[in-house]
Amino acid sequence: MSLSRAIRLSGAALLALMVVCGGTGIGAAWLQSSSFARQDEAASLLANHELADMMHDAVRSDILAILQAADPQSGLKRKDIQADFDDHVKELRKGIAADAAYRGSADVEAVTSQLAAPMETYANAAARIFTESENDPAAAKRDLPAFFVQFRILETSMGKASDAIIAHAQETSANARKLGTYAMVLLVIVLAVGVAGTFAFVRMATSRVVRPIEILAGTMRELGSGNLDVAVAGADRGDELGDMAKAMLAFRDQLQAAEASKRAQAQLIVESLGTALTALAEGDLTATVDADLQHPFTGLKDNFNSAVGTLRTLIGSVAESAATIRTGSDEIAHASEDLARRTENTAASLEETAAAIAQMDKRLQATASAAARTVDRADGAMTTVASGRAVTDESVQAMLRVSESAKGIDDVIEGLDKIAFQTRVLAMNAAVEAGRAGDAGRGFAVVADLVSALAMRAEEEAGHAREQLTATQAEIGTAVSRVQQVDGALSDISNDVGEVHRLLADIAADNLAQSTSVTEVTTAVNSMDRATQQNAAMVEQASASARNLASEAVGLAQQTAKFTIGRGGHQHARPAAAPAAHAPARPAKLPSPAKAPARAMPAIAVAAGGGDDWTSF
CATH class of the missing domain: 1.20.1330 (f41 fragment of flagellin, N-terminal domain)
Incomplete structure (x- = not known):
């Protein structure tokens, strides 16, 4: 089922x-x-x-x-x-x-x-x-x-x-x-x-x-891990799981057959490549892989044979170029020594120029510092003038408030004057009524006269106070006008000081810009000085490297002679005598330069008599 x-x-x-x-x-x-x-x-x-x-x-x-x-x-x-x-x-x-x-x-x-x-x-x-x-x-x-x-x-x-x-x-x-x-x-x-x-x-x-x-x-995990001898259970079932077991059994048999084929092919590859690599290790660059390898190992066979052919051509080219490199490196050593002498003179001139520019930089910096201090003093003067204007403004406001208060006092005096007048009128009415009363009103009449006299005196005093207050208001107006004139003068002073401040600021900015420019020039000259000294050291190293290169070229020719490249047996390179060592000119006052990074040198074709070209350089 x-x-x-x-x-x-x-x-x-x-x-x-x-x-x-x-x-x-x-x-x-x-x-x-x-x-x-x-x-x-x-x-x-x-x-x-x-x-x-x-x-x-x-x-x-x-x-x-x-x-x-x-x-x-x-x-x-x-x-x-x-x-x-x-x-x-x-x-x-x-x-x-x-x-x-x-x-x-x-x-x-x-x-x-x-x-x-x-x-x-x-x-x-x-x-x-x-x-x-x-x-x-x-x-x-x-x-x-x-x-x-x-x-x-x-x-x-x-x-x-x-x-x-x-x-x-x-x-x-x-x-x-x-x-x-x-x-x-x-x-x-x-x-x-x-x-x-x-x-x-x-x-x-x-x-x-x-x-x-x-x-x-x-079972599938065992097959995935590489166990091709695992037993597949359930192949005798008549349902879908039995079909899966049968398919897995067929898959296992196919993997076993593929593994056997892979081992045989690997054995053939090891034998053929082993023979060729052994010959290659002995220096025979004519050895190739001739075994009939199956796909995809035919690409490995072709690549190995192509690589050996390329290496054979390369070794031949190296042997032919070793003599040329030896001659060129000798000429480079002579030219480097002459370049070192010229670089020494240039370094000395740049050092003197850097010292002169440094003194100019110090003087410009001192000038800029003085201008900055002058600007600070101008800022202080402007602050003092601003404070004076604030004080005059407060004085004007205080006098205006006094003037307003005086106006209020004038109103009060006027009220007192009216009260005194009404009191005098009432006293007169009281005297009239006392007169009508006869002897009984005599005492009241005396009091009414005294009150009337007091009211008249109050009117006179109110008049005097009004006159004094009017004079005070006039003086206050005059004082306000004078204070406003002082404020205008302070405003003019503030404007003039501000203009001076702007001029001093411009002078300070220009001095600072000049100082910065001189500093940059100083830095550039110092950089050129260091670069020139480093160039001199590098020229010296280049000269030594050229001599080493000539020695290495001799050794390279000797090594290439050990290989068989199929051109009538072994290719022999004639070793040349090492060039004579020349003491390079050492520049004075040279600092220890940093080691320059190694770079690939381009091929230089030097003809006979090329020494004249290096001298002109």
Whole structure:
């Protein structure tokens, strides 16, 4: 059976198990819901019957109340009692009708069907007493015993109905609990079956699918790590995993065949290249690889043969160029010595120039420093002038405030003058009234004269104060004008000092720029001096390197003579005598230069008699 068919059948079995579990749960829930509904109906019936029993007692209370309402001292109103009676009888009939309509129990139906007749008799007896209590109270009291007889008859019937309804409610509750227990047991059984079925499915899937896949994955990891002898399990299965195992087995066989072919080819490559490399190590550059190598190793064979051919050509060229290099290096050594002497003279001139420029730089820096100090002093003068202008501004503002205050004092003096005038008028009026009073007003007349005299004196003093205040205001105006003139003079001084400050700043900036330029020139000259001295040292090193190059060229020719390049046997290079060593001219006062980095020297073609060209240089 294939895995897909097995998985479909297992899925169908699990689906059927889920349907059974779900159906069982739904059935159990429906049974519990039905039992709860019946229990609710029984509880509603019991509550309704208890309400009807209460209305039965309420009607009796209404009868007693209506009989007591005949006494005016009772405070009861017939209208209110009548309304309560009608409501109680209505609720009683409604409750009895609901009891009789219940069909959930035969016992309950048997007793509730017997309630309607005594209830109507009881209600009619009560209504008759209500009617008689209004027209014939004595008759109403005579019918009261018969009413109580009907009350007890209905009470007996209501009690039997209550017992039946309570028994029915208890039975309904017991049945509900029993159904709940049955549903719980059934759900537990179904859950156990579902868990067992799921466990069986998982175990089957693990044994038939997951475990074989893990084994195949381990086999693939072994193959990936290079173990081509690993055993492939599951090739005898008839499902998809068996097909995968068969494919993996074929893949392993192909890898084994490829590995065997690779080992054989590698052995052939090692043998052919080993022979050629051995000949190459012995100096035979005519050795090549002639073995028939398979793709992609044919490229290796061609590349090796091409590299050996290139090396053979290169060794030949090196042998031919060694003599030329030896001659050129000797001429370079002679030219370098002459260049060193010329560089020494140039270095001495640059050193003297650098010393003169350094002295010029110091003098310009001193001038720039003095100009900067002069600018600072000008800044201080400007600050002092600004402070003076601020003081004059504050003086002007203070005098203006004094002038405003004087104006206020003038208003006060004018008010005092008016008060003195009115006081004098009042004193005159008082004197007139004292004159009219005769002898009794003489003392008051004397006081009025004194007050009038005092008022006249106050007017005179107010006039003097006004004159003094006017003079003071005039002086204040003059002082303000003078202070403003001083402020204008300070403003002119500030402008002049600012112009001087700008001129000094320009002078300082120009001196600083000149100092900077001279400093840069000094730096450039010093750099040229150091570069010239370093060039002299480098020329000396170049001369020594040229002599070393000539020696190395001789050695290179001797080494190339050891190789066989297929031109009539070995190619021999004639060693030349090393050039005579010339003592290079050493420049004076040369600092120890930094070692110049090695660079590849271009090929120089030097003809015979080239010494004249180097001398002119």
